[in-house]
Amino acid sequence: MKSRLILFSVWMVLAVQISFGQQQGRRSAFPFVISGKVMDGSIDKPMEYATVALLNEYDSSLVGGIASDIEGNFKVEAEVTGRYILRVGFIGFDRIYKDITLTENNRQLDAGTIILQPRSENLEEVTVVANEHSVEYRIDKKVVHVAEQYTAISGTAVDILENVPSIQVDIEGNVSLRGNSNFTVLIDDRPTVLDANDALQQIPAGMIQDIEIITNPSAKYDPEGTGGIINIVTKKRRLEGVSGIVHLDAGLDDKYGGDFLLNYRAEHFNVFLGGDYNDRTYPGFILEEKHSYGPDTTFYLTSDGNRQRGRESFGARAGFEWFPDDNNTLTVSGRYGTRGGKGLSTTTYEEWNSFSNGRSIYSSDESGERTGEFFALNTEFTRKFSSRDHKLDLQLMLYQRNGDEYSVNTLLNGDNEIRTGQKSLEGGPAFGMRYRANYMQPFSKEFNIEVGAQGRLGDSEEWNEMYYYNNTSSSYLLQPKFSHTSFYANSTHAGYALMKGELDNLGYQFGFRGEYTYRDIKLEGSDEKFNIDRWDYFPTMHFSYQLPDDHQLMASYSRRIDRPRGWYLEPFYTWSDAYNIRRGNPGLQPEYINSYELGYQKEFNRNSFSTELYYRSTRNRIERVRSLYDENIMLHSYDNIGTDYALGTELMLNLTPVKWWETSLTGNFYDYRVKGQLNDMDFDRHSFTWSMRWSHIFNIAENTRLQLNPSYHSPEIEAQEKEEGFFYIHGAIRQSFMDNNLNLTLQVRDIFGTGKHESVIDGVNFYNYRLYEHKAPMVMLNFTWRINNYRNGNRSDRGGGDGMDMDMGGEGME
Numbered sequence: 001m002k003s004r005l006i007l008f009s010v011w012m013v014l015a016v017q018i019s020f021g022q023q024q025g026r027r028s029a030f031p032f033v034i035s036g037k038v039m040d041g042s043i044d045k046p047m048e049y050a051t052v053a054l055l056n057e058y059d060s061s062l063v064g065g066i067a068s069d070i071e072g073n074f075k076v077e078a079e080v081t082g083r084y085i086l087r088v089g090f091i092g093f094d095r096i097y098k099d100i101t102l103t104e105n106n107r108q109l110d111a112g113t114i115i116l117q118p119r120s121e122n123l124e125e126v127t128v129v130a131n132e133h134s135v136e137y138r139i140d141k142k143v144v145h146v147a148e149q150y151t152a153i154s155g156t157a158v159d160i161l162e163n164v165p166s167i168q169v170d171i172e173g174n175v176s177l178r179g180n181s182n183f184t185v186l187i188d189d190r191p192t193v194l195d196a197n198d199a200l201q202q203i204p205a206g207m208i209q210d211i212e213i214i215t216n217p218s219a220k221y222d223p224e225g226t227g228g229i230i231n232i233v234t235k236k237r238r239l240e241g242v243s244g245i246v247h248l249d250a251g252l253d254d255k256y257g258g259d260f261l262l263n264y265r266a267e268h269f270n271v272f273l274g275g276d277y278n279d280r281t282y283p284g285f286i287l288e289e290k291h292s293y294g295p296d297t298t299f300y301l302t303s304d305g306n307r308q309r310g311r312e313s314f315g316a317r318a319g320f321e322w323f324p325d326d327n328n329t330l331t332v333s334g335r336y337g338t339r340g341g342k343g344l345s346t347t348t349y350e351e352w353n354s355f356s357n358g359r360s361i362y363s364s365d366e367s368g369e370r371t372g373e374f375f376a377l378n379t380e381f382t383r384k385f386s387s388r389d390h391k392l393d394l395q396l397m398l399y400q401r402n403g404d405e406y407s408v409n410t411l412l413n414g415d416n417e418i419r420t421g422q423k424s425l426e427g428g429p430a431f432g433m434r435y436r437a438n439y440m441q442p443f444s445k446e447f448n449i450e451v452g453a454q455g456r457l458g459d460s461e462e463w464n465e466m467y468y469y470n471n472t473s474s475s476y477l478l479q480p481k482f483s484h485t486s487f488y489a490n491s492t493h494a495g496y497a498l499m500k501g502e503l504d505n506l507g508y509q510f511g512f513r514g515e516y517t518y519r520d521i522k523l524e525g526s527d528e529k530f531n532i533d534r535w536d537y538f539p540t541m542h543f544s545y546q547l548p549d550d551h552q553l554m555a556s557y558s559r560r561i562d563r564p565r566g567w568y569l570e571p572f573y574t575w576s577d578a579y580n581i582r583r584g585n586p587g588l589q590p591e592y593i594n595s596y597e598l599g600y601q602k603e604f605n606r607n608s609f610s611t612e613l614y615y616r617s618t619r620n621r622i623e624r625v626r627s628l629y630d631e632n633i634m635l636h637s638y639d640n641i642g643t644d645y646a647l648g649t650e651l652m653l654n655l656t657p658v659k660w661w662e663t664s665l666t667g668n669f670y671d672y673r674v675k676g677q678l679n680d681m682d683f684d685r686h687s688f689t690w691s692m693r694w695s696h697i698f699n700i701a702e703n704t705r706l707q708l709n710p711s712y713h714s715p716e717i718e719a720q721e722k723e724e725g726f727f728y729i730h731g732a733i734r735q736s737f738m739d740n741n742l743n744l745t746l747q748v749r750d751i752f753g754t755g756k757h758e759s760v761i762d763g764v765n766f767y768n769y770r771l772y773e774h775k776a777p778m779v780m781l782n783f784t785w786r787i788n789n790y791r792n793g794n795r796s797d798r799g800g801g802d803g804m805d806m807d808m809g810g811e812g813m814e
Helices: 002-023 157-161 196-202
Strands: 030-041 051-056 062-067 075-080 081-087 095-100 108-116 135-137 141-145 168-169 173-175 184-187 208-214 228-236 241-251 255-265 271-291 296-324 329-353 358-383 389-412 419-441 448-470 475-478 483-504 506-523 529-547 551-562 573-577 580-583 591-604 608-632 633-658 661-678 681-701 702-712 719-722 726-737 740-750 758-762 766-774 778-787
Touching: 030 051, 030 081, 030 095, 051 075, 062 075, 075 081, 081 108, 095 108, 141 580, 157 168, 157 196, 173 196, 184 196, 196 228, 255 778, 389 573, 419 475, 419 573, 608 661, 608 766, 633 740
Parallel strands: 030 108, 184 228, 580 633
Antiparallel strands: 030 075, 051 062, 051 081, 081 095, 135 141, 141 208, 168 173, 208 228, 241 255, 241 778, 255 271, 271 296, 271 766, 296 329, 329 358, 358 389, 389 419, 419 448, 448 475, 448 483, 483 506, 506 529, 529 551, 551 591, 573 580, 591 608, 608 633, 633 661, 661 681, 681 702, 702 726, 719 758, 726 740, 740 778, 758 766
16 A cells, blocks of 8 residues: 555646646646627627637537626637637527537637527416536437436435436336446546445435436457446536535435535646435335245244335545646545445244144344545546647555444244344455556547557455354354355556547547456465456447438447456355345456447437447356255346347337427337346346436426426346336436525435335246335435626526526526
């Protein structure tokens, strides 16, 4: 760890020296200026505080922005030549878009007079405001605009993802991407310290600006994860001054929390500070039925009872950006957090067998808690050269995390005396480093290159202890047979290159990545070692073709990998409770995925249609395998079961039938097959799986919006398990006050209590049925306060709703 701190210090010194070295050549202002004047077409007068944004024509990213002055005049600046879009708007008025081309001979461009016209219409004296589509399709990703997801504003990233194309979330909060639970999570294009699902549960929805779904990433991205990448884009701001956002929420059944983000930006630096706290309790009901088949006897076990799960988390983050000139930026940021989970259940069991008529009835009390903390320190240096796409980017992250977990399970007889009991303890620290260097060099519109190196190193320790209850001493005694300590060392180093460009209407990108992986696992007290020493290669291809009348075609291919997690590999037995025991498989091979996509999109007026055809095959498919350990006791392990195939299509239709109603319909339909060997027997399972969502946003008053999101998930299969389908409806109503600086949102999830998790696992000598239902509906009230929304001065009474949201908490910039 000391050597990594030294490396981090050297990295910082070099970045600062490079920045100072370039400072002598800094310019006093941007070299390109676009000026103009904004007029209110309804009264033919200059419009003050209209928002003027300069966007990159290629990806619509924000280059710069400003508000018009008291005379309606504005000046917005850009760094380099190229094609841009000038977007001018104001609350209650139609936006104006102008194409801008900047050349070396055209450094001062006059955009002329821009006249804005009111966009509101009267329907029974109700002023309506247009909404931005909540999901936007781009060439290589889908972008979810979180500001339009009112039904999830009080939740986490997982709640947002329930309404996202390509994503499925079951009733217990487990996320999968096109039916696959193995995916990578990034935060602002950076890797996270936590596992994917833990990271998504940790991030409050109020801190998120957009969520990007990348199902076929290019070679510059880490290929880990069979499903693809979920990139969380957090809220930021670009104009100078102080701004911020505060969320507070509370709900029924002990749910409450909050978060804040404050930002100060000056000419040459930017500072931000944020924090979040959440405490959520989820009561529910669980029912299980188990059969196990012996040579001449069938054993039966049924149980039902109440279960309560809780999650508690705290996080703090801070950062500093320094941009001494137009070409250099140094960023240092850190995040510290704690996370915890609690579980309580009271269950009644009934046990019998086919050989005897007697039945045993007893109860079980189970409690558990999971705690941990993590810390990450990031630094990034960016050096821009002669053009926007000619730059060098360096990143380094150091992290450390630890966790502890315990569970106690006791079986009680009719006299409420302990019949059997066991206690399990687990924990261990982990620390590591990640690095990345990326260089982009444009030669022409037709040809550009991008090369880079990326890697990670990590060490961790995992220990577990098992205790059995001793009735004689009324205490728990350590069981050495089920207590172990293991050590993990992992390192992955990669180099990649991309070639990309445009040929008339055809865009192309070819990528190639080579990775070296080393992994070593040691078990304390044993000479046995399990290691990997291997090279892997990952090609990628992306194409786009622009057709007339806003039609676009896209095609892509990528090869990816999913390496087994550490606890999948632990070569020893660990008891989860009295009826479940698990054991890892150190011989697991990584999954290799080949993914193909073909997409089409069309925009017409304020509507859009998108479809994607995809095919994915996974070799060495890893699944949890259940087998009978003893009567009514299940052994859970992991194995490479064979190959799976998914052929499907995703559809999305965004419509605005009238100005006060926006609706979007999304569907995912795919044919799934998995075949191979399971417990030394050949198998071949097949199903047609589909899901649909139909989202509605109603502008029922000038500052009042209602959202309803019904959703259905069909049954789906795995090698051993079948999960039944389920349906639910989420709803929310939002009221804005104080020129949209204050919002109140009432959120009701699973309005009719139809959500459930029902599954059947059927093996050669066992049968398990499980049903879990959470308490519904779940009701939350959210309070959002925006600090300094850049609405200085008197904006008269031109309406409300959209406003100038260039701060860190906006709903899209006008």
